[in-house]
Amino acid sequence: MDTASYKNCTLCPRDCEVDRTKGPLGFCGESAACRVSFIGPHFGEEPSFTGFHGSGTIFFSGCSSQCFFCQNYQISIQHDGRTITPAELLSEVRALLLKGVHNLNFVTPDHFWPHIQSLCRALREEGIKIPKLFNSSGYQRPERVEDYAQEMDIFLPDFKFAEPETAKMCMGDARYPEIALKALREMVKSKGFLEPWDTTGLLTAERGVLVRHLVLPGHVENSLRVLRLLHKEFGPGLPLSIMSQFRPVPGCFQRKKFQRILSPEEYGQVLDLVGKLGFEKVYTQELKEETDFLPDFKDPENPFFGNKRRSTTND
Numbered sequence: 001m002d003t004a005s006y007k008n009c010t011l012c013p014r015d016c017e018v019d020r021t022k023g024p025l026g027f028c029g030e031s032a033a034c035r036v037s038f039i040g041p042h043f044g045e046e047p048s049f050t051g052f053h054g055s056g057t058i059f060f061s062g063c064s065s066q067c068f069f070c071q072n073y074q075i076s077i078q079h080d081g082r083t084i085t086p087a088e089l090l091s092e093v094r095a096l097l098l099k100g101v102h103n104l105n106f107v108t109p110d111h112f113w114p115h116i117q118s119l120c121r122a123l124r125e126e127g128i129k130i131p132k133l134f135n136s137s138g139y140q141r142p143e144r145v146e147d148y149a150q151e152m153d154i155f156l157p158d159f160k161f162a163e164p165e166t167a168k169m170c171m172g173d174a175r176y177p178e179i180a181l182k183a184l185r186e187m188v189k190s191k192g193f194l195e196p197w198d199t200t201g202l203l204t205a206e207r208g209v210l211v212r213h214l215v216l217p218g219h220v221e222n223s224l225r226v227l228r229l230l231h232k233e234f235g236p237g238l239p240l241s242i243m244s245q246f247r248p249v250p251g252c253f254q255r256k257k258f259q260r261i262l263s264p265e266e267y268g269q270v271l272d273l274v275g276k277l278g279f280e281k282v283y284t285q286e287l288k289e290e291t292d293f294l295p296d297f298k299d300p301e302n303p304f305f306g307n308k309r310r311s312t313t314n315d
């Protein structure tokens with residue numbers, strides 16, 4: 001495995017230049033020892049990835065974005081998880097594949113990219129072919145996308161902020177919109193739009209890009225700007241997932257606007273613009289008080305209630 005990237009780490013746009021093999025740690029808060037929180041079939045992704053047998057998710061601990069509202073805050077901010085060696089990771093991924101998942105879904109992969117790259121090479125050498133997803137915050141170094149594209153088939157980036165000031169307030173880097181847009185251009189250039197496009201889950205995705213956007217309470221204007229920006233840059237054919245599942249987490253408690261779920265009016269305004277701009281391939285979510293897919297990583301066996309329910313139904 002290429003551990004050199006961990007020694008003067010510039011794996012993400014934070015450019016910490018720390019030696020993660022010795023310390024101190026950088027912004028993502030993770031050393032060069034790979035850490036994961038959950039490896040297993042997940043049914044909370046869009047039908048294009050979940051299909052009928054689940055998406056083969058690998059949730060990594062830590063994150064370079066550190067958004068205070070992160071719905072996975074237990075692993076991204078509080079660093080829940082366990083250390084895993086490259087051999088153990090390979091073995092657990094092999095076991096995951098035996099469960100019949102439709103893809104391998106690397107969640108927050110950029111700060112452990114050398115481990116993931118080495119894993120993908122090992123799988124290739126064993127002749128294992130399965131779509132691989134780079135499931136990320138969108139906050140990627142654009143020049144690294146080509147490298148990711150060597151191993152990954154699908155890019156599933158967020159596009160969280162079009163407003164620099166909102167990005168600064170939420171994750172401390174006003175450059176997010178500019179960086180995420182450049183990275184997204186590279187992703188679309190290398191893989192195109194998601195295909196096949198089948199919202200029934202019958203035909204799961206094999207290649208391409210789908211962009212996720214989580215609408216934040218009190219920040220509809222940011223979402224409208226995201227939509228206009230994406231439309232201007234990529235046109236109405238860009239596949240989107242417009243998410244309403246925001247729930248207040250501990251990092252929101254000091255921030256008044258973030259202490260509630262989204263209102264139907266807010267989500268409606270965003271979906272209205274999706275319609276007016278003519279986006280052709282769009283996943284939306286039902287807006288409701290309860291969700292089965294707000295994770296609790298304190299239960300490492302299966303942090304998603306919805307997964308437990310689906311696996312029981314599938315038995």
Ligand code: SF4
Nearest residue numbers: 009012016026027028
């Ligand atoms: S991956 Fe972590 S240590 Fe490396 S540059 Fe990004 S935040 Fe800093």
